[in-house]
Amino acid sequence: MVETLVEPDAAAPVLDVRDLSLRFRGFDRDLLSGLRYSVRSGETLCIVGESGCGKSVASLALMGLLPPTAVEIGAADVRFCGEPLDLGDQARLRSLRGASMAMIFQEPMTSLNPAFRIGDQIAEAVMAHSGATPAEARERAVAMLRKVGIPAPEERLNEYPHQLSGGMRQRVMIAMALVNDPALLIADEPTTALDVTIQAQILDLIRDLQAETGMATIMITHDLGVVAEIATDVAVMYAGTIVEAGPVERIFNDPQHPYTIGLMSSVPRLSGPRQRLTTVPGTVPTPQTMPDGCRFSTRCPFARPVCATDPPEREFGAGHRALCHFAPLETMLERSA
Template identity: 70%
Template sequence: MDRPLLQVEKLKFRFRGQSQDVVEDISFRVGRNETLCIVGESGCGKSVTALALMGLLPRDSVRFGSGEIRFDGESFAPSDHDRIAAMRGDRMAMIFQEPMTSLNPAFRIGDQIAEAVEQHRKCGKAKARERAVEMLRRVGIPAPEQRMGEYPHQLSGGMRQRVMIAMALANDPELLIADEPTTALDVTVQAQILELIAELQAETGMGTIMITHDLGVVAEIATDVAVMYAGQVVEYGPAEAIFNDPQHPYTIGLMASVPSLTGPRRRLSTVPGSVPGIGQMPEGCRFSSRCPFAAPVCASRPDLAEIAPGHRAACHFAPLDQRLERRA
């Protein structure tokens, strides 16, 4: 197997004053020109994991218990903020969920993109602005020279998101993390943004981590999928395996909640309950309080075990088809 671009091993951390880890033993990998989609309900730890990888969590409030990050073969601890900061915006970049709160409203968009270029390419202002115009044109913004002088509030939501993409890709990063970049956009603009990211990925060969609630998007773009629940990865594997043969009860619940465009109309399935807060996590399997297969053995934490080549699930009863056959 080729060396992955990014490999995360046993990432674990909590915030000051909390009794339980907000993220616990997270492991995954991303190859060049591959897309890892991280899915799960709000509160499952998806975005905070991305912020930890980018070194954007407050240093004085986060406590890393363990973990190792390997980027292109180089190994470092997730608490090594200086090492991560040197790569952030250069070798690693991130697109945030809401561009209106991520872009500085007091500065023109051209200046914000050019600043990122100046910081990492060590070039003059003129060269940086040339690169900013080039990136605005590359992401499909018309009249980029004019847009350089505009403020974020003068642009539509889709345009602002394109500016965020231009800023993230200005230094040709090897890894792009996109945290629900299309959530606030209409479906037409959403499709354009996803197509743009795919085109840029194909051009540069960068690896991509996409955080999303939309399983339709996942089915369209994912190479691999990590399903998160309550700060843990509960299922992980190739997208085809996750969609065709889900093996964790939580994954099955997520899949069943997606409306179908064909066949008879039926009431949507739901996963009862909600994600427990920090300090309220059940002992053992964190999904046990909502799981239809819960049993006394679930009081112990299941390992994320391989059930097929590259396909892992954290459930005592996986493979579930064998469990159902025994109960029949």
Template identity: 60%
Template sequence: MQSDTATLPAAASRTPLLAVEDLALRFGGSASNVVDGVSFDVAAGETLCIVGESGCGKSVTSLALMGLLPMPPAEIVRGRALFEGRDLLALSRREIGKLRGDRMAMIFQEPMTSLNPVYTVGDQIAEIVRRHRPVGRTEARARALEMLERVKVPAAKRRLDDYPHQMSGGMRQRVMIAMALANDPRLLIADEPTTALDVTIQAQILDLMRELQQETGTALILITHDLGVVAEVADKVAVMYAGRIVETGPVGAIFDDPQHPYTLGLISSVPSLGERGGRLATIPGMVPTVDRMPAGCRFAPRCPFADAACRTEVPPLAEVAAGHAAACRYAPLERHFGDVA
């Protein structure tokens, strides 16, 4: 995919709608924090993409924000997540239940396992509406129809009474988007919403989400490992590795001037549509498990630039340019290694 900045949704306001500050989370009995010192923010109308390999803590972070992690075994070690001035991490289950599906909503990766197979899609959307709005069955069903039409489900009136198994993967994902947006949330978190779809349907879903976001001004946090998707939709990017944010900045800065070796490796490993000049670059090794987290920089065992200090010192997330920060002792990289990109 090619970046098309002309179509990126502009943030309605740069005042953060959600501000996550120094979030640390672990599971009972684990030796290290599975999410460690994570900070980011997103404004109304803005798209933040959180990117990284599987196992980097992206989904766990989103589930913690939505209050969907069982506690215990999960435990918030420290940090805040201020949403409309309220700390999501300090709310009771009842309080966050009132927000979830109303002021904030989530789209999950696999709609076939997220939708209830024994209820029609119309009933499932209507249930979300009735949970948070003082409306009757008729009004809720009318809203469900309106939402299916809004997400461009063909023959929406007839499909209201379909069950999830009667729909294609792309149509089920549209239903998930309809459910998430049914109550006009201020914040939408989408966890790998296009992973199971073919590239044509993927493009349609991304276009739909972008169009709806521009209409509503919803803040969007998109979790993905697909840098093509990031280039297509992001305003800002947070690169996550082994539970930590290692680089963050505007999408243009991340792609044009990556300042963390992990970000550099991710971008270098993306196939090009141009003439092939050799083998694709790879990042050796794997993301460490939570019980084997390195003591210093967690990327050091896989980093081509790491030295002894990298293996003992935790690098802070430091600004390398306006709005662009990287957690690397050697950033900016070109100062030490020349044109590494």
């Protein structure tokens, strides 16, 4: 049995992030501003938003994968399994990473080393976080490869990453991420580069493993079909802020922020076809072009002078919230009529 470094507190969210702000050194505006989200055991939080809005940077910060020389993290209040987590504590983050928290990426070669056999890489991940012997670690690697659907795992162990297909490499990366039974998995667009059939298989795999282990999952995606399929909750991110968040049904059926409404407008309903988020005209501002007040104001069809001031966070019950002067939607439409 692999030793866990954090005893999960069943009552607390696995990850609870409050007020996470971050800037790259040399910039005078925050890239991420006041992020708040949490995810519980067995739940899947989908973080959606266009390319460049900070989804990956936020996750890398939580995993301790951003060099402190490049970023300055604000006084965030982060709890992991109920315990405070200092995002500046590199040693602690290193010990959690790959054990209690794991991350998978769009490009498996971000995690896999091309120079080592896959069996050795997975066994190494086991031994790094437990007292397992090489033989035990290898056995665990075989079991994990079998679990992620790699045929003939005893033989595959000896192969190098380049000998595998893209889908198989993705499975190996998942095996390596999950081999120590993490409480939290962050999956950063893990299926974007794969063809549709393989995408569906990988999503099913993640879902099955989650059902088995009860891990909390944060899925970063811009595929609303993926969101509809696996999310329990959704956080909509725009230019480094969460503009709307809530249970998946609320976000699809009753979106309140103009940005979310724009994203959803091309998607009929929860059961709709797969769609990409391409419907809002314009591009995400960079820290240099970030407007004051509401960060979406430069693209918002409803923007008014007041939007140059910070928008309030409005609550609609059941954890549904939006960051907009004019939410809920009815109010907004009346005012613009």
